[in-house]
Amino acid sequence: MVRHIVVTSVVDAITEDLREQVVNGELPPGSPLTELEVSTRYEVARSSARAAIERLTAEKVLVRRNHKTARVVELGPDDVRDIYNTRIYLESEVLRRLAGLRRVPVSSRTANSEIAELWRGGSYQIVDPDMRFHTGLIDSVDSARTSAAYHSLAFEVKLCMAQLQGRQALSPQIIVAEHARILELIELGDADGAAAMLDEHLSRARELLVGSLGGTPG
Incomplete structure (x- = not known):
């Protein structure tokens, strides 16, 4: 149970930071975001990186087509x-x-x-x-x-x-x-x-x- 709470907290923090980078333009539209990149950048397990990417995809901050790499959404x-x-x-x-x-x-x-x-x-x-x-x-x-x-x-x-x-x-x-x-x-x-x-x-x-x-x- 304690481990679950800590993991959730880490995922929340990563998700919020990535979301802020998208808004600030640090991650421009169309930028790819992989589990390896996220896990390396934040020094977390791949499972935490995957959870953050999945959450951002559900929020439409990222898009993933045909099981390819998730990318920052591009608005037309x-x-x-x-x-x-x-x-x-x-x-x-x-x-x-x-x-x-x-x-x-x-x-x-x-x-x-x-x-x-x-x-x-x-x-x-x-x-x-x-x-x-x-x-x-x-x-x-x-x-x-x-x-x-x-x-x-x-x-x-x-x-x-x-x-x-x-x-x-x-x-x-x-x-x-x-x-x-x-x-x-x-x-x-x-x-x-x-x-x-x-x-x-x-x-x-x-x-x-x-x-x-x-x-x-x-």
């Missing part, structure tokens, strides 16, 4: 559009509800301030606070199922944002301004305005990413 233009359109559907309804209550989440304000601070320091590494801005909005409606549905997209959204971030295609200054406007419209109780601002905000990111991945921006 159609994937991006589907992911971002799903975000818009979920977030728009949440913003309408928040505007009806005039409820502005403190966590979203804090996250936007972090993005502004990073921008002042000349950094484009804003994936985490940007994601926290949006999850703060979702979680503030206190619906476990809505949060679960949104969080199930979270990793794919981070992948999309990370790919844009690496190309410096989106200005943090614009992101901060649009986030601030969304919060302002919620505070004013303008449900339609907040939803429209969100649509513009996410649609621009979506089409920039589509273009950067070889698709035709809309």
